[in-house]
Amino acid sequence: xxxxxxxxxxxxxxxxxxxxxxxxxxxxxxxxxxxxxxxxxxxxxxxxxxxxxxxxxxxxxxxxxxxxxxxxxxxxxxxxxxxxxxxxxxxxxxxxxxxxxxxxxxxxxxxxxxxxxxxxxxxxxxxxxxxxxxxxxxxxxxxxxxxxxxxxxxxxxxxxxxxxxxxxxxxxxxxxxxxxxxxxxxxxxxxxxxxxxxxxxxxxxxxxxxxxxxxxxxxxxxxxxxxxxxxxxxxxxxxxxxxxxxxxxxxxxxxxxxxxxxxxxxxxxxxxxxxxxxxxxxxxxxxxxxxxxxxxxxxxxxxxxxxxxxxxxxxxxxxxxxxxxxxxxxxxxxxxxxxxxxxxxxxxxxxxxxxxxxxxxxxxxxxxxxxxxxxxxxxxxxxxxxxxxxxxxxxxxxxxxxxxxxxxxxxxxxxxxxxxxxxxxxxxxxxxxxxxxx
Amino acid sequence: xxxxxxxxxxxxxxxxxxxxxxxxxxxxxxxxxxxxxxxxxxxxxxxxxxxxxxxxxxxxxxxxxxxxxxxxxxxxxxxxxxxxxxxxxxxxxxxxxxxxxxxxxxxxxxxxxxxxxxxxxxxxxxxxxxxxxxxxxxxxxxxxxxxxxxxxxxxxxxxxxxxxxxxxxxxxxxxxxxxxxxxxxxxxxxxxxxxxxxxxxxxxxxxxxxxxxxxxxxxxxxxxxxxxxxxxxxxxxxxxxxxxxxxxxxxxxxxxxxxxxxxxxxxxxxxxxxxxxxxxxxxxxxxxxxxxxxxxxxxxxxxxxxxxxxxxxxxx
Numbered sequence: 001x002x003x004x005x006x007x008x009x010x011x012x013x014x015x016x017x018x019x020x021x022x023x024x025x026x027x028x029x030x031x032x033x034x035x036x037x038x039x040x041x042x043x044x045x046x047x048x049x050x051x052x053x054x055x056x057x058x059x060x061x062x063x064x065x066x067x068x069x070x071x072x073x074x075x076x077x078x079x080x081x082x083x084x085x086x087x088x089x090x091x092x093x094x095x096x097x098x099x100x101x102x103x104x105x106x107x108x109x110x111x112x113x114x115x116x117x118x119x120x121x122x123x124x125x126x127x128x129x130x131x132x133x134x135x136x137x138x139x140x141x142x143x144x145x146x147x148x149x150x151x152x153x154x155x156x157x158x159x160x161x162x163x164x165x166x167x168x169x170x171x172x173x174x175x176x177x178x179x180x181x182x183x184x185x186x187x188x189x190x191x192x193x194x195x196x197x198x199x200x201x202x203x204x205x206x207x208x209x210x211x212x213x214x215x216x217x218x219x220x221x222x223x224x225x226x227x228x229x230x231x232x233x234x235x236x237x238x239x240x241x242x243x244x245x246x247x248x249x250x251x252x253x254x255x256x257x258x259x260x261x262x263x264x265x266x267x268x269x270x271x272x273x274x275x276x277x278x279x280x281x282x283x284x285x286x287x288x289x290x291x292x293x294x295x296x297x298x299x300x301x302x303x304x305x306x307x308x309x310x311x312x313x314x315x316x317x318x319x320x321x322x323x324x325x326x327x328x329x330x331x332x333x334x335x336x337x338x339x340x341x342x343x344x345x346x347x348x349x350x351x352x353x354x355x356x357x358x359x360x361x362x363x364x365x366x367x368x369x370x371x372x373x374x375x376x377x378x379x380x381x382x383x384x385x386x387x388x389x390x391x392x393x394x395x396x397x398x399x400x401x402x403x404x405x406x407x408x409x410x411x412x413x414x415x416x417x418x419x420x421x422x423x424x425x426x427x428x429x430x431x432x433x434x435x436x437x438x
Numbered sequence: 439x440x441x442x443x444x445x446x447x448x449x450x451x452x453x454x455x456x457x458x459x460x461x462x463x464x465x466x467x468x469x470x471x472x473x474x475x476x477x478x479x480x481x482x483x484x485x486x487x488x489x490x491x492x493x494x495x496x497x498x499x500x501x502x503x504x505x506x507x508x509x510x511x512x513x514x515x516x517x518x519x520x521x522x523x524x525x526x527x528x529x530x531x532x533x534x535x536x537x538x539x540x541x542x543x544x545x546x547x548x549x550x551x552x553x554x555x556x557x558x559x560x561x562x563x564x565x566x567x568x569x570x571x572x573x574x575x576x577x578x579x580x581x582x583x584x585x586x587x588x589x590x591x592x593x594x595x596x597x598x599x600x601x602x603x604x605x606x607x608x609x610x611x612x613x614x615x616x617x618x619x620x621x622x623x624x625x626x627x628x629x630x631x632x633x634x635x636x637x638x639x640x641x642x643x644x645x646x647x648x649x650x651x652x653x654x655x656x657x658x659x660x661x662x663x664x665x666x667x668x669x670x671x672x673x674x675x676x677x678x679x680x681x682x683x684x685x686x687x688x689x690x691x692x693x694x695x696x697x698x699x700x701x702x703x704x705x706x707x708x709x710x711x712x713x714x715x716x717x718x719x720x721x722x723x724x725x726x727x728x729x730x731x732x733x734x735x736x737x738x739x740x741x742x743x744x745x746x747x748x749x750x751x752x753x754x
Contacts (some may be wrong), residue, residue, distance in 0.1 A: 003625070110501050111501035261585075264691040264693060264694065265694070267584070268584050268585065271586070399719070402719045405698070408695055418606060418607075418701060
C-alpha cells in the first residue's frame with residue numbers, strides 16, 4: 001500500500017473491509033500447528049488502506065475450518081503506523097498478522113525481537129517468491145533476521161497528460177515519450193521544451209520531492225547502496241555522493257522553472273490533477289488510482305504512462321509481519337505465507353490493483369495483459385513491473401522517515417524560492433542531524 | 439453477672455464508637471467529598487506529569503533500549519535552535535493574534551451593548567464561529583489562502599497585486615493563522631466583555647453624560663477600567679490557548695511533513711515540536727523534555743500574570 005492512503009478521502013473501500021467486530025479472545029492453546037489442531041482460533045490481521053484480501057480470507061477459512069480471520073483496518077497509514085509502533089512497544093494490542101509499510105519497516109528492524117524471525121519459519125526456502133530488494137528491505141543489516149513477507153510494490157513510471165503534451169508540441173505516444181527521457185537530464189530538457197511550447201499556466205512536474213526521491217533511490221541503488229544512513233546506521237547525509245547529486249539534479253528541475261510547487265496529496269495538488277495544472281507525475285502503481293479519483297470522468301483518456309527516467313524505481317509497498325506478542329504465532333506465520341504467496345498477491349491485484357512483489361507473477365497473463373482504460377489503455381502492470389524489476393536494493397536506516405521528512409521540507413523551501421539550492425542544502429544538513437538526533 | 443452487664447456494655451461501647459464516627463465524619467468526609475478530583479487528577483494529571491519527567495531523563499526511543507542520561511536532554515534542548523524557533527513562533531503567533539483580537543472584541547462588545555436592531559441575533563451570531571469545529575475552520579481557511587485558486591489571492595488580484603504563496607513566508611503564514619485563531623475566539627471574548635459591560639452601573643454613564651463626556655471618553659474612562667478583571671481573565675485563557683496552539687498551524691499546510699510547520703519551520707509551535715519529537719522521530723525522552731519546558735514556560739507566564747493581578751488589585 002502507499003503513502004497516498006494518508007488522506008481520508010482516499011480510504012476507498014475501507015468500509016467494506018473494516019466491517020468486522022473486535023477480535024475476540026481466542027480460545028485456542030499455544031500448540032496449534034495450522035490445520036493440525038482442531039481447536040478453534042481467531043487470527044487478527046491489522047491493515048491500512050486497501051489490501052484486497054477478502055477473497056483470500058474466505059479461501060483460507062474454507063481450507064482451515066479451525067481458523068477464523070478478522071481484519072481490523074485503520075485506513076490512514078500515518079495513524080496506523082503510529083498506533084502499531086505503540087502497540088509493538090507496549091507488548092500488546094497488535095494483530096496476529098500486521099501489515100508494515102516500507103517506510104515503517106526500517107523502524108521495526110531496530111527491534112527485531114518484537115517480530116517472529118521468518119528465517120526460522122522456512123523463509124529461506126521460499127525467498128525466491130519475492131524480488132531481492134524487497135526481501136532486503138525486511139531484513140536486518142546483518143542479514144540474520146527477516147521480519148516481513150513482501151505483499152505489493154509500488155513500481156515507478158511517469159504518468160503524463162497527453163492533451164498538455166500535444167498542446168506543447170511534444171509526442172503523445174507512450175513509446176515515443178519514453179524515448180524522450182532515458183535520463184533525468186533528458187527529462188529536464190523535455191521539460192524546458194514543454195514550458196516553451198505550452199500555452200496555459202501548466203507546469204511540467206507537480207513538485208520537487210517526488211522527483212528527488214525517485215532519483216535518490218536510483219542513484220543510491222547504483223552506489224553505494226544506501227541513502228542517509230550507512231549500514232552501521234551512521235548519518236551520512238552530507239558525505240553520500242548519491243544524495244548530493246540527486247539534490248543537484250532536482251535543483252536543476254527547479255532552476256528551469258518546471259515545478260508547479262504543489263505538495264503531494266494536498267487539496268491544491270488534487271485540484272491541479274483535475275485542472276491540468278501539471279503535465280507529468282512520478283507515478284507508482286497505486287498512484288493511478290489517485291489520479292483517477294482526483295481527475296474524475298473528465299480526465300479519462302487524457303493520461304498515459306511512460307517509463308520513468310533512469311529506467312527503474314519503486315515507491316511504496318508493504319510487508320506482513322508476525323509480532324512475537326501474538327498467541328498463535330505458528331498459525332499466523334502460515335496465514336501470512338498464504339496471503340503473500342504469488343497466488344495471494346495475484347488475487348490482491350485482482351481485488352485492489354496492488355502490484356505484486358513476486359517475480360513469479362510478472363509473466364502471468366492476468367497481470368501482463370491488463371490494460372488500464374483510464375490511462376489510454378496503457379498496459380500498466382507491465383510498465384510498472386519494468387520499473388520495479390531492475391531496482392537495486394537500497395538500505396534505509398532506522399530513522400530514514402524522520403530524516404526524509406525533514407530534508408524534503410528544506411527542498412520545498414528551495415522550490416518556494418525561500419532559499420537558494422546551496423542554502424537549502426546547508427540547512428538540510430542541519431535538519432538531517434536534528435532529525436537523526438546527532 | 440453477665441445478665442447485669444450485658445445490656446450496659448453495648449450502650450457503653452456504642453457511645454465512644456458513635457462519637458468517634460461523628461468526629462471522623464466531621465474531619466474526614468470533606469476530604470472524601472473532594473477526593474474524586476484528586477484521585478482523578480493523580481491518575482490523569484500528576485502521574486503523567488511525573489512519569490513524563492522520568493522519561494525525559496532517558497534516551498527513550500519508542501522501540502529499542504532505554505538508557506538513563508540524566509539532564510542531557512534538557513541540556514541539548516537549551517541549545518536546540520529548532521526548539522527556540524518553536525518557542526519564538528508560539529509567542530509571536532500569540533501576540534499577533536491576540537492584540538487585534540482584543541481590539542476587535544472590545545469594539546464588538548461596545549456595539550452589541552448599544553440599542554441596535556436584532557441585538558440578540560447578533561449576540562448569538564458572534565459566538566457561532568467558536569462552536570464550529572476547529573479542523574473545519576482550518577480547512578476552509580486553507581482553501582481561502584490557497585496559492586492557486588484561493589479567495590484571498592483573488593481579492594488581492596483586484597488591486598493588481600501579485601498572488602501570494604501564503605504558506606511560504608513568515609509574515610503571510612502568521613497572518614493567515616492569526617486570522618483563523620481570531621475567527622474562532624473574537625466573538626467568544628466579545629461576549630465575555632459584553633457580559634462584564636452590562637454589569638457596569640448605568641449611573642456612571644449617566645453621570646458622565648451629564649458632565650458632558652463623549653462616548654469615546656466614557657469608553658476610556660469608565661468601560662475600560664471597569665473591565666480590567668475581565669481583561670485579565672481573558673488574557674489568562676488566551677495564553678493557555680496560545681501555548682497550546684496546534685491544529686490551525688498543523689492543518690494550514692497539510693500533507694507530508696506538516697508537523698514541521700512550513701518549509702522554514704516558520705509556523706511550527708511548541709506543541710507541534712513536541713509531537714514531532716514523539717511521533718515522527720519517536721524520541722520520547724526528548725519529547726518529554728520539550729513537554730516539561732512548555733510546562734515551565736506556562737509556569738513563568740502564570741507567575742507574571744499573578745504579579746499583574748496583584749498590581750491591579752493594589753491599584754484599585
